Amino acid sequence: MDSTVSVSKGCFVFKPKDEGKKGKRKKYHDVLDFSSTMWYKPYSNLWKIIETKLKKINKTVSDVVLHDIESYITECDTSTGSIPTAVLLMGVNLPDHNALLTSLALELQLQNNHVALLQSENCNSVKNIIEQTVAQFLKGTKIQDEEEMMDFDYDSSDSDEEKTNIKRSDCSLPHLLLWYNENKKNEKENSSHCSKLVIILKDFEGFSSVVLEDFILILSQYSKSLPIVLVMGVATTVSAVHRTLPHNVNSQLNMRLFQSKPSVYFLNNTLDNVFLKVDCPFQLGSRIFKFLTDVFLYYDFSVDGFIKGIKYCLMEHFYSSPTSVLCCLQAELDDNIDSLNEDQLREFQKLSSFQSYIHKKSKQKQTKNFSSKSVMKEELKKLMRELWLRVSDFHLLVRLLQILVGDLPNAPLGKQIREIYSEAVSVKITNNSGYNECFKILGFTAKNELLNKLKKMTKVLEETSCKSERIKTIEKKLKEFCVIIEMVGFGPVNNTPTKSPSKEKFNVTSRAQFRERLEKMSQSNKPKNEYEATRGEFLNYLKDEVFDKTLVPITSVPLHEVILFDDISSIKSRIIGTPRAAVHTALNNPHHYLQCDCCKLTNDGEILSTMPDICIAYKLHLESGSLINMFDWLQSFATVIDPENVQKSDRREISSHIQARFTQAVAELQFLGFIKSSKKKTDHVSRLTWGGSV
Known part of the structure; x- marks a missing residue:
């Protein structure tokens, strides 16, 4: 900014010298290096475990559609002229499309196909x-897992051994045809499969x-030659293809439709098999969980964004809480506790749930x-x-309740x-x-x-390896009910005659109470068969004994802060962002982002040339x-x-250079949505925003 006059004139690139560049890199690396901090290692270990599960699950979910597309590409006939x-329908979750199509490109390359990944922004x-x-x-670009080689240096002057300049x-396309024919002669592959240009x-x-x-x-x-x-x-939908391309173009395509799983299916599958499992040490609180799911369902449908x-x-959670060192796998728990020092032990004593637990004990034990x-x-x-047993019981009972x-x-x-x-993680769901x-x-x-x-519930309990005594008792009782x-049959329980509702005396004061009393009497006087009586007994057992007594919120268990994160204030603005506030800050105080001395303000209302x-x-x-x-x-x-020249000359005589800069700035403000042209007065514009960073 110091050596440039206006951002509207162009973009200026200043390449630093090698020494300065190395120094800056070292300084930047030191700032972002968390590996030496106490919280980073347990965080990194836990996230690697979660990430491995996520990759495995997402690969399993998308394998079906990817296999179908690969089979179609392998078996399709490219010599017919079309x-x-x-056509792969992927839904509106645009951030997830990259991972799916990159996986497809990787699989196709493994089958010796040539793949080109095109994005609209590079193909104007x-x-x-x-x-x-x-x-x-x-170039034979190898697609990376999380990167795409989309920009190429055709005439680059750099002599890089890893790049092939073209x-x-x-x-x-004529040169591509020559290249393919030469490449085909040199390829050693089975005659049943020839590489395709995808x-x-x-x-x-x-x-x-x-x-x-x-x-x-x-x-x-070139379809018959290549x-x-x-x-x-x-x-969106397949009709988008037909709307975009006219009939003479569509007739050149032999289209086949494929559809991936909906994004909600990916979300449920990811949560059920990773984050809502018994063996996951990290738990999300009610507010955080609802916030993340709301962003997914009402904003972008992106599983990648959710993860x-x-x-x-x-x-x-690991960065802000020293007690999170115990948010680890059960096998590592005892070793991590033994390694705690006195300062870390004091942090555990400060937890509100631990203090509540201690206060219930006698003063001597305290x-x-x-x-x-x-x-x-x-x-x-x-x-x-x-805590681990309670969390394990909690997840099992939530699954039983969902089945029910x-x-x-x-x-x-x-x-x-x-x-x-x-609903159940923070409050008692039975209320x-x-x-x-x-x-x-x-x-x-x-x-x-x-x-x-009932059979599904018992199956879930049978498949669980680590069970508490409470769960074992519930499992035994459910098998008995099964x-x-x-x-049980549908015969009457007894033949005792019931009184007629008309002979009962009613002590009611309103029609609503009278209707409610009649409904209760009709239910109580209605003769029950054997199944209805057994069903009532079973449901009462689930309601009063299983869920009411055993489905305890995690927030009511001592030390739940160690594994449960529910601080929504610290992450809300960082996940959904505040673009209006960021734009206002950038325009009102550019020094905040540019960090240049020429834009440094002494007060908020100051305007510098x-x-x-x-x-x-x-x-x-x-x-x-x-x-x-x-x-x-x-x-x-x-x-x-230019205050000096304006004062010397007539106010109405402004140089064309300043007018052009002003016109460019106004056009940029209009593009950002701050102003628009007005029909009230021809020489005026309307202001569209009010306030600052609200």
Whole structure:
């Protein structure tokens, strides 16, 4: 900024010398190096375990559609004149498309196919899209797991051994045809499989329809000579392809439709098998969990964004809390407790849940626990084991409750485990009105339906390896009920005559009470058969003995702060961001981001001539009302830019150079949405925003 006049004139690049560059890198590396901190190692170990599970699960989920596309590309006939095209519907979760299509490209390359990954931002014209396609084929770019080699240096002067420079003149389809024929002679492969040229359009809707139309028509001329296959990543519906391309272009494509799993399926699968499992030490609180799921469901449908949000929560949990050192696998728990020093033990004593636990004990035990280091460690081991058992019981019972109520009409507690988890993790779910409503509906469940649910519940308990005595007792009781319900019939329990409701005396004061009293009497006087009596006994056992007594919120267990993170204030602004506040800060005080001396302000209202033009125009527009006079705005702008010349010359004579800079700044403000043209006055613009960083 010191050696440039205006941001509207262009972008200036200053390459530092090698020594300065190395020094800056070293300094930057030192700032971001967390490896020596106490919290980083347990955080890194835990996240590696979680990340391994995530990759395995996501690969399993996407394997089916990827295998189908690979089989289609392998078996399709490219000599018919039409271009084989796989249209992959992936949904609106755009951030997740990159991972799926990169996995597809990797698999295709392993089968000796040549792959070109194209993105709309790099293909603004037919020339660009052809150059990008041919360059990737000629270079034989290896697709990386999380990176794409999308930008190529065709005429780079750098002599880098790892890069193969390609001239722009070689990036043409005739040259690609020559390259493929030569490459085909040198390839040693089975005659049953020949390598194909696969072109993947990552974001089909982002491409210009004119560019795609010409590109496909040009490719069709080479379809008999080159084994070209197209893969289109579509975010909406297949009709988008037909709307974008005219009939004469669509007729050149032999399209086949593929569809990936919906993003909600990915989310539920990820949560159920990783974060809502018994063996996951890190637990999310109710507020954080609801916030992350709301961002997913109502903002971007991105599982990748959801996982990054959880990763940030995990990092914040370890960074902000010294007690998080015990947020680890059970096998590492005892060793980590033994390695605690006195300062770390004091941090555990400061936890509110631990203090509540200590206050319930006698004063003698309180003094003993606080004074003795060894006793404190033994107490921690005991409490952490109990916490793990409670967390294990909690997750098992949440799954049992989801099996029981997940398919009920209107789903009072929700259909998915994540919905029940978010309600039960912080508060007692048995006090929820939806909980009581679920058991009222379950009172009308048919025998075969109730029996199926009971068998699923017992199966979940049988598959659990580590169970507490509470869970073992519940499992035994459920198996007994399973046998009883399976054997019970529909005969009457007894033949005792019931009194007529009309002979009962009513002590009611309103019609609502009268109706409620009648409903209770009709239910109590209605003769029950054997199944109904057994069903009522079973549901009462689940309601009163299993869920009410055993499904305890994690927040009520001592030391829950060690594994549970629920500080939404520390992560909300960082996950969803505050773009308006960031833009206001950048325009009002550019020194905050540029860190240059020429833009350093002594007070917030100061306007410097060395600031970028858009910042000057923005700060001047803040002083105006709802309508801004363009000439007055220009005069103020010129006064700030060059106050000496403006004072010497006539105010109405402003140089064309300053006018051009002002016009550019106004256009940028209009693009950002701060102003718009006004119909009230021709020489005025309307101001669209009010306030600062709100």
